[in-house]
Amino acid sequence: MCFNHNIHRVLKRKGNWLLIAVPFILSLSGCKKLFEVPAEKEYISNNISYGSKFYEPVLGRTALMGTLNADNSTQPLTFSIVNARFGDGRPMTDLFKTKEVWVWTAAYDGKEKSLEEINSKRKKELKPLFEVRTSGQLILWSSATDDLVEARKADSTNFPQNRRYFDVKVSNVGGEVIVKDLELKLWRERPYEPSSDFNPYTGKIAKNPVDFLDPFNKLDYIRPSRLSNIIGKSIRKELSSGDVAVYIRPFSGGNGHSLRFKFLDKDAVAINPAKFNETKWDQLIHGFNREMTKEYVQYDVAYPIPLVNIATPYASGGKANVNFSYSRLGFGGARQVGTIGLDFNIYREGDWEIVFQFRNDNPKFEDE
Structure with missing residues (x-):
C-alpha cells in the first residue's frame, strides 16, 4: 500500500x-x-538502406536520386557523403567542387508575367556539385558539367579505376550507420532532349543506326513529336514525321536567355513563321518580349526549359510542348488544319534555336 x-x-x-x-x-x-515509463531511447537501425545502390544521372541536369529506407530509425536523421572514391582507391574530389546554381525560394506556377518575376522566386547559391539532402535523397546539381566532371568513357570498357563509389553516413543521437558502396555512373552532358542526333558517349553527331557506316549521308536527327494534315506541295500527299528534321542548337547574337523557332524548306530557305497562321504565339512558350521576323520568332525565356516538372499551359510530362498550326481550304472547300509540334527540354542557359526543316517536300500553305 x-x-x-x-x-x-x-x-x-x-x-x-x-x-x-x-x-x-x-x-x-x-x-x-x-x-513511471522509462524515457524512449534513440534508435538507429543497422538495416538502413537505399532502394538502389546504382545511379546513372546525366551531367548538366539537376537529378534527385535515392529512396531511403530508415527502417523505423528515430528521426531526425543526419546524412553525409563519406569515403568518395574511384574503384582503385583514389579519392573522388571533382564532384565536391562548388559552383553557383539556381535554387527556388518560392513556388513557380507558370503564371509569372516576366523574367523578373520568375527570377524573384529563385536565387543563385554556391553548392557542391553533388550532395545529400536532409531527407537522405542524393542530388546532382545542373552545375556539374562536362568541363568540371569527367563522364564515363566513350568505349564500352568499365575499368575499376573509372568507377565511382561513395558511402553515406546516417546518424542520430543513438549512433550512426554507414551505407556502403553506392555507385555513380555519369553520362556526359546532353544539353537538350530529344537528343537522338547526339552521341551520348562522344558528344558528337550521332550516326544513323540503320546505316552507321555512312556518317556523311546517314546522320540521325530529331523528328517532330506531332505532324498532321501537312500536305506536300509537290507530292500532294500528307507528309510524315520522317519528312522533317528538327535541330536544337545554339545561335550567336542573342541576349543570353533567348529561344528562337525557325522553319526551313527543303532547300534550307527560311519559311515565314507567319504562314503558321493558327498558332497561338503568346501561349506557345513561357516566354516574353516576342519578336517575329520573316525568318524566325523569338522569345526571352528562363532556363532550364521547362523550369520545373509540373503541368503548366506550356509544359506537361516534364517537357515543354509547342505546336505550330495553319489552316487552308482543302479539296471540296473543307478547312484543313495542319500541325507540327515538339516536346522538348533545354537544360543549359544561353541562346538556343529550334529549327524544323522539311527535307523532301515543302508544305503547301495555299488553298486548293
Missing part, C-alpha cells in the same frame, strides 16, 4: 464511493513511481 494510514481513514469515513474512486486518484497522483 503506497498511501499512508491517515489518508486511508479519511477516505473510509467519507463513504464507499470514495473507496471506489481511490484507484483513479492514485493513477493520477499517488504511486507515481509505480507508473
Whole structure:
C-alpha cells in the first residue's frame, strides 16, 4: 500500500464511493513511481538502406536520386557523403567542387508575367556539385558539367579505376550507420532532349543506326513529336514525321536567355513563321518580349526549359510542348488544319534555336 494510514481513514469515513474512486486518484497522483515509463531511447537501425545502390544521372541536369529506407530509425536523421572514391582507391574530389546554381525560394506556377518575376522566386547559391539532402535523397546539381566532371568513357570498357563509389553516413543521437558502396555512373552532358542526333558517349553527331557506316549521308536527327494534315506541295500527299528534321542548337547574337523557332524548306530557305497562321504565339512558350521576323520568332525565356516538372499551359510530362498550326481550304472547300509540334527540354542557359526543316517536300500553305 503506497498511501499512508491517515489518508486511508479519511477516505473510509467519507463513504464507499470514495473507496471506489481511490484507484483513479492514485493513477493520477499517488504511486507515481509505480507508473513511471522509462524515457524512449534513440534508435538507429543497422538495416538502413537505399532502394538502389546504382545511379546513372546525366551531367548538366539537376537529378534527385535515392529512396531511403530508415527502417523505423528515430528521426531526425543526419546524412553525409563519406569515403568518395574511384574503384582503385583514389579519392573522388571533382564532384565536391562548388559552383553557383539556381535554387527556388518560392513556388513557380507558370503564371509569372516576366523574367523578373520568375527570377524573384529563385536565387543563385554556391553548392557542391553533388550532395545529400536532409531527407537522405542524393542530388546532382545542373552545375556539374562536362568541363568540371569527367563522364564515363566513350568505349564500352568499365575499368575499376573509372568507377565511382561513395558511402553515406546516417546518424542520430543513438549512433550512426554507414551505407556502403553506392555507385555513380555519369553520362556526359546532353544539353537538350530529344537528343537522338547526339552521341551520348562522344558528344558528337550521332550516326544513323540503320546505316552507321555512312556518317556523311546517314546522320540521325530529331523528328517532330506531332505532324498532321501537312500536305506536300509537290507530292500532294500528307507528309510524315520522317519528312522533317528538327535541330536544337545554339545561335550567336542573342541576349543570353533567348529561344528562337525557325522553319526551313527543303532547300534550307527560311519559311515565314507567319504562314503558321493558327498558332497561338503568346501561349506557345513561357516566354516574353516576342519578336517575329520573316525568318524566325523569338522569345526571352528562363532556363532550364521547362523550369520545373509540373503541368503548366506550356509544359506537361516534364517537357515543354509547342505546336505550330495553319489552316487552308482543302479539296471540296473543307478547312484543313495542319500541325507540327515538339516536346522538348533545354537544360543549359544561353541562346538556343529550334529549327524544323522539311527535307523532301515543302508544305503547301495555299488553298486548293
